[in-house]
Amino acid sequence: MDYLKKLSINMKRFEKNLFDLAKIGRNEHGGIDRAFGSSEDKSARAWLKDYWTDMGIDVRMDEMANLWGELEGTEELAKIAMGSHHDAVPNGGMYDGPLGVLMATEIAQTLIDHHITLRHPLSLVSFTGEEPNEFNISTIGSKAVSGKLTVEKLRNTVSVKDGRPFAQAMSALGGDIEKLENVKIDKGEYAAFLECHIEQGKRLEKRDLSCAAVNCITGIYREIIRVTGEANHAGTTLMQDRKDALTASAEYILGIEKILKNMNDEEVTGTIGCISMLPNSANIIPETVEMMLDLRISNFEKKKTFLQCVSDLQTRIEESRGVKITRTINLDQPHTVMDEQVVKAIQDAIVQAGQPEITLVSMAGHDAANMASVTRSGMIFVQSVNGKSHCAEEFTKISDIEVTANAMLKAILLLDERLDRETKPKTMKGD
């Protein structure tokens, strides 16, 4: 095993692949247009298929257009999978998704170069449609393989942009929604899934670290807040006689911000990202305002405290301003705990690379969260410069990518060594 410790990836080759794949969908603003179902999505999949095939890997695309590459193992064991996705938000960056797919590719290529065959069969995967898209389903591929979609839902899904059926977009990529059942992963089929992703935040940058293990993927809680006041003439209604839904909403927005800042927790965020108002006329006092709050939190006690503070805020505003505030839960997705053994392997690998053993909560959703319901799932985050993502300015330094890729290679080797010695794979779904 000693020579394995000295094994390292080929950063020049990896870098060339990153920039080659980034040519597909590069627009005039420097961003990447490669949304689910687009011709660029199809081209990127074809590029990967050709690349993996040239590496001597067995490539197959499943009926949801997930691309899989497989290397045999020396033992009859469940597979270890690694990968991410290759689609992008409109005018997105070149790292979000492809970095994880190409890191898995580079690790496989390094093993092939050195004629190393793992005990476990090794799978590469690029999942279909991870990003928000015109069909309003994200992490399509990993939801499909982990049994979180139904044919009925997909049959009824159409593009919010042009009404095109989801089935048509999937079939343009070579998939077939009617065969959704075929793509489901059997429990026990995989021993583990590892995903590398850019952090998309500033925690690693602030600590001057290249990478860290993810111990949990955040819960997402969304509320629709409706503030109802009283429409009235903007000129003739005295300031003290108003029930202005917008000034009440402004107090609510600042109140939420204050509660969150007081919590002073890097792993709690809250955002009001949507607002609409009626009648929205220059000379009429606002009657109703509707807003959407997005809360990212992974601790039930903290969530309870937050919601209690919001209730108190609501009561104060209703009483002082004579408005009515209703709050409706729109989404209440629990956090997903990453598998302990996978986290440990990543941490051990990171420590070997000379970095401290910290863990981070992922504040965004990822394919790894879906995979956690069918196998041991884990993630490694690599530093994002300035925390930027989903934009052309998204950037990660090659030096950080190299440290992370070598750590991920080590983690795969450690898992291959440690797993399936005594225990059987089991489900690790966050509570």
Place this chain on the structure above:
Amino acid sequence: MDYLKKLSINMKRFEKNLFDLAKIGRNEHGGIDRAFGSSEDKSARAWLKDYWTDMGIDVRMDEMANLWGELEGTEELAKIAMGSHHDAVPNGGMYDGPLGVLMATEIAQTLIDHHITLRHPLSLVSFTGEEPNEFNISTIGSKAVSGKLTVEKLRNTVSVKDGRPFAQAMSALGGDIEKLENVKIDKGEYAAFLECHIEQGKRLEKRDLSCAAVNCITGIYREIIRVTGEANHAGTTLMQDRKDALTASAEYILGIEKILKNMNDEEVTGTIGCISMLPNSANIIPETVEMMLDLRISNFEKKKTFLQCVSDLQTRIEESRGVKITRTINLDQPHTVMDEQVVKAIQDAIVQAGQPEITLVSMAGHDAANMASVTRSGMIFVQSVNGKSHCAEEFTKISDIEVTANAMLKAILLLDERLDRETKPKTMKGD
């Protein structure tokens, strides 16, 4: 003149007319639908034309569909006009507009009943399209007669709802935009214009008064405020690293409200009635917010102070939140001072009716503001219950209407007596 002091209007007849005219456009919610250019607008005009004709009045409709009724005077003098408008906002009330037209009608009818002929010829008028409408021109008729419109502008005006040309709507009412020049009032043609209107606010109700003279019609100042922050991931961006355009806007909205409340002036109001946001997506931190501020103020010093406070607020928010705020003037319409002699006549008449001699600033625009550029112009406000207007709940008590109509009758008699003894009519445009 003594018998004139005892002269009074017939409230039963006036009330019947109010409710008869309110049948035109009454909808299932109890509101009035009688927007400019609608069939109800046409029907209301026809109703008035028939009613005035039956009274023995000479009726004519000008080329902008303003309806005029004329009674001869005993002397060769400029005319005294009174009236308002008969159109309504969608689902509006039955008093805003028609009350002033029917009060003028009742005053004329009272004079006819008592065989009283004034020194001045007396004109009744119901102006076309006073309210905001689908063509985005309000006070159409009074703008036209006072020379504030051009044929070019009207030729290029279309409905924002369905693209129908303004010319077509006008011609459906029997008007002709190509003949706009014909409707212009010559200076010297009118000795005075008086309009009664509901207050649409609570100042009279708070003072338990039926009516008051208006001394000024408010200036309206509108600014478009654009707050630019930075779009970013709602989950992965730490609370302290955000440049959230919405939280910054919330601070701005509350700041404006605080400045206005500190001014503590019944005749200053400010409203942010429009808001829009980009990208307006649940999981993205708001990048830009655009808002419209509507300020009603009639004192240049106070306006200057307000704007200085807003500039200070802007700087504070830009510095503390790292956002950029730009403000663009959208409208800067000065206030219009009402004619001193007309205000005095109304006040004298109100005092005779046993009420105190207060004056109010009109916080909404009215036809009387346009008329002020071509003749002596004045207004009398009647109490609005609960300050409501532009809605089905708009209500004014019959007892207040009666007091006001009698005061307005007296004011007309006083003006007929006082005007054109020595001086010639002159222009009284607010500065």
